[in-house]
Amino acid sequence: MIEFQNKLEKNSQKIDRFLDSYLPFGNSLNSKLFEAMRYSSIGGGKKIRAFLVLESGRFICAINNKTLTKSKYNELIAAGSAIEAIHSYSLIHDDLPAMDNSPVRRGKPSNHIKFDHHTAILAGDGLLSWAFEIIGDSTFISNSEKRSEICFVIARAIGPNGMVGGQQADMDYTKHKSIDLDKIEWIQYHKTGALISCCSHVASILLNASNDQKSNLINYANHIGLAFQIADDLLDLDGNEESMGKPVRQDMKNETPNFVTILGKEKATKRALEESSKAINLIQKFKQESENLVSLAKYTVNRNK
Numbered sequence: 001m002i003e004f005q006n007k008l009e010k011n012s013q014k015i016d017r018f019l020d021s022y023l024p025f026g027n028s029l030n031s032k033l034f035e036a037m038r039y040s041s042i043g044g045g046k047k048i049r050a051f052l053v054l055e056s057g058r059f060i061c062a063i064n065n066k067t068l069t070k071s072k073y074n075e076l077i078a079a080g081s082a083i084e085a086i087h088s089y090s091l092i093h094d095d096l097p098a099m100d101n102s103p104v105r106r107g108k109p110s111n112h113i114k115f116d117h118h119t120a121i122l123a124g125d126g127l128l129s130w131a132f133e134i135i136g137d138s139t140f141i142s143n144s145e146k147r148s149e150i151c152f153v154i155a156r157a158i159g160p161n162g163m164v165g166g167q168q169a170d171m172d173y174t175k176h177k178s179i180d181l182d183k184i185e186w187i188q189y190h191k192t193g194a195l196i197s198c199c200s201h202v203a204s205i206l207l208n209a210s211n212d213q214k215s216n217l218i219n220y221a222n223h224i225g226l227a228f229q230i231a232d233d234l235l236d237l238d239g240n241e242e243s244m245g246k247p248v249r250q251d252m253k254n255e256t257p258n259f260v261t262i263l264g265k266e267k268a269t270k271r272a273l274e275e276s277s278k279a280i281n282l283i284q285k286f287k288q289e290s291e292n293l294v295s296l297a298k299y300t301v302n303r304n305k
């Protein structure tokens with residue numbers, strides 16, 4: 001576990017270096033915007049989505065007996081960093097008073113507290129569009145067909161048919177305690193899972209995975225996405241504010257239904273472990289090649305932050 005956390009930490013530093021190198025500082029008129037974008041994306045968060053992009057890419061190379069070239073590696077890092085910028089945007093907007101109203105994120109004041117509301121909204125918008133600048137730039141991803149397919153796959157995962165649609169449903173169902181498990185699963189898949197499975201999809205495009213390899217990896221990511229969300233709901237109940245870097249027991253306070261409120265703690269824990277095992281079963285026939293993805297699946301349910 002410690003060894004895996006070190007790998008995650010190293011990955012996080014690589015993504016921070018990419019963001020730090022390519023996120024601009026702006027000029028005297030708009031530097032506050034870039035400062036706010038940098039504040040919420042660099043130097044915080046586990047960067048699990050970027051890790052999944054990189055490790056999915058490594059896995060595809062390994063099972064096809066290919067070497068991960070430096071240029072392919074750089075493409076995976078650029079795509080993973082763009083996805084992390086999108087994830088940071090979603091957290092900035094999620095913390096706003098009109099959404100989850102959370103004053104703390106990643107152990108420091110949320111963007112709208114550190115800056116102001118309009119800057120937080122614009123910093124989120126800025127990170128979202130900047131991510132597509134990276135994906136669409138031939139400096140980072142050389143093949144134009146791949147750039148366009150990746151743009152499509154990411155936009156679909158985070159737009160009205162993905163994350164934004166899931167967030168809408170999540171907001172509207174706040175206080176609707178009678179919601180059933182199917183709806184919770186739908187909301188989680190769209191709000192959180194779609195971006196997570198898009199990470200394996202993007203790596204599959206970059207590394208020319210076969211259709212079977214691609215669907216297997218996306219399936220793996222779907223299971224860890226669900227395990228990850230259930231673990232988040234369990235941590236919201238029992239987690240520690242300091243290690244989580246954000247307020248806990250928020251769903252209870254906001255009367256938001258989640259896997260734990262619907263299933264109860266015991267069944268929710270069992271379901272998270274089942275999802276993690278299903279993910280592992282999909283990849284572990286490649287014993288050596290799948291080591292990091294297996295560790296990631298275990299980590300999603302054993303984490304404390």
Ligand code: GRG
Pocket residue numbers: 044045046047048087089090091093094099106163164167191192228229232305
């Ligand atoms: C505002 C359009 C819009 C979408 C928001 C991501 C999201 C959608 C809401 C966050 C709500 C939430 C806490 C979901 C649980 C799973 C999750 C996304 C946790 C945060 O991701 P981590 O743990 O965070 O990867 P770090 O800080 O490590 O990057």
